[in-house]
Structure formats: structure tokens, C-alpha cells
Amino acid sequence: GDSVTQMEGPVTLSEEAFLTINCTYTATGYPSLFWYVQYPGEGLQLLLKATKADDKGSNKGFEATYRKETTSFHLEKGSVQVSDSAVYFCALSLQGAQKLVFGQGTRLTINP
Amino acid sequence: GAGVSQTPSNKVTEKGKYVELRCDPISGHTALYWYRQSLGQGPEFLIYFQGTGAADDSGLPNDRFFAVRPEGSVSTLKIQRTERGDSAVYLCASSLGSNVRDRGYTFGSGTRLTVV
Numbered sequence: 001g002d003s004v005t006q007m008e009g010p011v012t013l014s015e016e017a018f019l020t021i022n023c024t025y026t027a028t029g030y031p032s033l034f035w036y037v038q039y040p041g042e043g044l045q046l047l048l049k050a051t052k053a054d055d056k057g058s059n060k061g062f063e064a065t066y067r068k069e070t071t072s073f074h075l076e077k078g079s080v081q082v083s084d085s086a087v088y089f090c091a092l093s094l095q096g097a098q099k100l101v102f103g104q105g106t107r108l109t110i111n112p
Numbered sequence: 113g114a115g116v117s118q119t120p121s122n123k124v125t126e127k128g129k130y131v132e133l134r135c136d137p138i139s140g141h142t143a144l145y146w147y148r149q150s151l152g153q154g155p156e157f158l159i160y161f162q163g164t165g166a167a168d169d170s171g172l173p174n175d176r177f178f179a180v181r182p183e184g185s186v187s188t189l190k191i192q193r194t195e196r197g198d199s200a201v202y203l204c205a206s207s208l209g210s211n212v213r214d215r216g217y218t219f220g221s222g223t224r225l226t227v228v
Binding site for chain 1: 221
């Protein structure tokens with residue numbers, strides 16, 4: 001079935017480090033891909049998205065490129081800040097369906 | 113309203129009891145979704161409403177779970193004969209129209225349900 005797999009957490013980095021959180025997916029057809037973020041005490045927020053192969057989503061310094069050939073949508077940021085500490089979820093939405101399929105989430109902690 | 117509002121934020125109930133969880137979507141959003149998030153896991157889809165009708169209820173785990181949206185705005189998720197395995201955070205989300213592929217959703221902060 002359709003699924004999303006994220007790299008195991010937790011991930012702990014120092015401020016200004018480079019971040020990569022891996023995400024791969026299995027899906028029939030051509031899904032849209034999303035990254036959601038959940039800051040402590042808050043609800044899930046859409047961080048960025050890509051709707052077709054080779055699209056790059058970007059927001060708040062984060063980027064992810066839809067790679068159809070490797071079925072991946074890795075999240076990257078060049079220089080992380082303490083305020084980026086949160087849980088990050090990769091998700092997909094299939095064509096013709098309204099539901100999202102989420103990965104298990106990756107907890108990121110940034111130390112000053 | 114300004115965001116998706118869920119009440120209560122926390123609910124503790126005894127095994128076997130009935131609970132209702134409420135979701136108030138963003139004003140004007142026609143699509144409403146319920147998800148369940150167990151500890152350490154990503155959200156899992158339960159049900160999707162377009163207007164008043166359930167367009168997809170394939171994620172409801174069994175017939176103890178039921179959801180309504182009688183006037184196309186507020187929705188209530190109802191769980192009968194609660195079990196300890198129902199303990200989770202129940203998330204509601206809404207979107208303008210049904211184009212989730214382009215817009216994603218706006219989520220509420222969730223209701224944490226604990227069955228003791």
C-alpha cells in the first residue's frame with residue numbers, strides 16, 4: 001500500500017549546522033508530497049509542498065525536491081536555528097484522494 | 113474563526129464509556145478531516161467530510177467510531193465503548209474546497225484522549 005518512511009529520530013544538531021531529514025515514499029500514480037512541522041505545544045503546520053516530479057518546495061529556509069526516480073522528498077536546511085526544534089512529518093496525497101498519508105515523524109532538537 | 117478549534121483539549125475517560133470530540137473548522141472551509149495520532153507515530157486518516165456528507169470514512173477503525181457534520185460546519189467524532197487502545201491525540205483539519213493536493217490542510221491543536 002501507499003506509505004511514507006522517514007529517517008529515525010531523534011536528531012540533535014548544533015545551531016548553524018546543515019540539516020537533512022530523509023523521506024522516501026511508496027505510492028501508486030503521482031502523489032503530491034508535503035512536509036509538515038509540529039512545534040512544541042502547537043498544531044501541525046504545512047511547511048512546504050511539491051506537486052510534481054522535479055518541483056522544489058521551499059519555506060523558512062527549508063527546501064525539498066520531489067525526486068520521482070528515487071521516490072524521495074528529503075528535507076534540507078543550510079543553517080538551522082534553535083527555533084527550528086520541532087517534530088517534522090513527511091506526507092503524501094494521492095491523485096483523486098483527499099487524505100494524507102504521513103510518515104512517523106522525526107524529532108529535531110537544535111542546541112545553541 | 114481564525115483557526116481550527118478543537119474541544120476539549122484533554123479528555124480522560126474510563127474504559128467502556130462514550131466520548132464526543134468537537135471540531136470547529138475555519139469559517140468557509142467546506143472540507144473537514146479527522147485524524148488520529150498515537151504516541152510516536154504520524155497522524156492516521158479517519159474520515160473526510162465534504163459539506164455535510166462523509167465522502168471517505170475508510171479510516172474509521174471499527175463501528176465504535178462515528179462522526180457527523182450535520183450543518184456542514186462543526187463536526188463531532190463519537191467513540192462508543194472506549195478501549196485503552198483508543199488513547200491518542202485526535203486531530204481535526206479543514207481546507208477550502210477539496211484541493212488538498214495543492215493546498216494541504218490547516219490542523220487544529222488536537223484533543224488528547226486518555227482511556228483509563
